[in-house]
Amino acid sequence: MNYLKYLILCLIFSGCNSPKQKLQAVNFDQIENNQDSILITAVGDIMIGSTYPSPLHLPPNDGINSFKAVQNYLKGDIVFGNLEGTFLNDDTPPKCNDSISKNCYAFRMPEHYGKIIKNAGFNVLSIANNHINDFKSLGRKRTTKVLDSLNIHYAGLINKPYKSFTIKNKKFAFLAFAPNANTLSIHNLNEAKRLVDSLKKENHIVLVSFHGGGEGTDFEHVTRAPEIYINENRGNVYAFSHAVIDAGADLVLGHGPHVTRAVEVYKNKFIAYSLGNFCTYGKFNISGPSGIAPILNIYINEKGDFMSAKVISTAQSKSEGLTIDSLNNAFYKIKNLTDADFKGHQLDFSKVGYIKLK
Structure with missing residues (x-):
């Protein structure tokens, strides 16, 4: 016609x-x-209480209610987060010493807290970040043992760069990168591309996460350049994300800046540049923009192409912990930063709480 x-x-x-x-x-x-779509629910940093430097940094009721307010939204074929710390009962000396301990951040979650995270719905976690090294080799060893015991998929260490698994008769591969010791390097783009390309040949869907970018409200924007924070190169997250998608990645999930950042669709693949502080108890700055974060329900098709996303905005406070934010601040933050950082983008934010292609 x-x-x-x-x-x-x-x-x-x-x-x-x-x-x-x-x-x-x-x-x-x-x-x-749609039964053929794949739902990936993604959040940012998770650290639900630490015994370092003292039990004063443990939450009420032994953390059992950490995710209570958001439990109904943590559903999906994959439920992903960044584990911002270690699981460890041992009193091993941390990376901190007495002279710097006041301004040193080391996170040691009791090992039974792993079950709280599992029961919340999480089945895929990144452990590629600076805090996986907080309690040295024992912290890394115990953390991976706890995750193995709970059948939670994880990746990101040099000796555990990726994990493959099957969901809905689809083969998935998950990789995690960071700029930190003992992790899969965010800086080596050629190696990242080689690894993604190799895994794409053996799997239907390849998921990539990264811990990168500067920290705090001065680093809300995606700069498209290497980001330096406290004299450390935290990576060029824009170049990294595009490189792994060029190599075959289907979804890229970022964390590390402790604030929510923009999103992008590149070659039909979705990128979240930072998912912020999601559930972080204790020595975390959760004031202002650092206290809001999204739960992203990301729908992709069988080819890994972006279909749509739902944004559930959350907020944290010292008194109430993690709650749903009825003002949708995380959604508006993502919208405004995407408009600012990716002018001419092809995303539609016209329905509050939803993202689709124009």
Whole structure:
């Protein structure tokens, strides 16, 4: 049917949309209920209480209610987060020493806290970050043993760079990168591309996470350049994300800056540049922008292409812990930063709490 005939029929029967409008229309309920779509729920940093430097940094009720307010939203084929610390009962000396301990951040979650995270719904975690080294080799060893015992998939250490698994008859590979010792390096783009390319040949979907970028409200924007924080190169997260997608990655999830950042769709693949502080108890700055973060329900198709995303905004406070934010601050933060950092982007934020292609 040519366009003129289409317009005539529309005038006769009224209420028709133009072909262009029909192509753009997105039914979010239809996507969410599509049995062939893959739902990946993603959040940022998780550290639900530390015995270092004292038990004063443990949450009320032994952390059992850490995720209570958001439990209904942590659903999906994959539920992902960044484990910002270690699981360790041992009193091993941390990376800190007495002279710097006041301003040193080391996180030692009791090992039974792993079950709280498991019961919340998480089945894939990144351990590629600076805090996996907080209690040296024993901390890394005990953390991986706890995750293995709970059947939680994880990746990011040099000796555990990736993990492959099957969900809904689809083979997935998950990789995690960081600029820190003992982790898969965010700086070596050639090696990252080689590894992603190799895994894409053996798996349907390749998921990549990175811990990168500067920290705090001075680093809300994606700069497209190496980010230096306290004399450390935290990586060029824009170049890294594009490089791994060029090599075959289907989704890139960022964390590390402790604030929410922009999102992007590149070659039909979704990138979240920072998911912020999600559930972080104790010695964390959760004031202002550092205290808001999204839960992203990301829908991709069987080819790994982006379909749509739902943004559930959350907030943290010292008195109430993690809660749902009815003001949708994380959603608006993502929208405004995406508009600022990726001018001319092809994402539509017109429905509050949702992201789709224009």
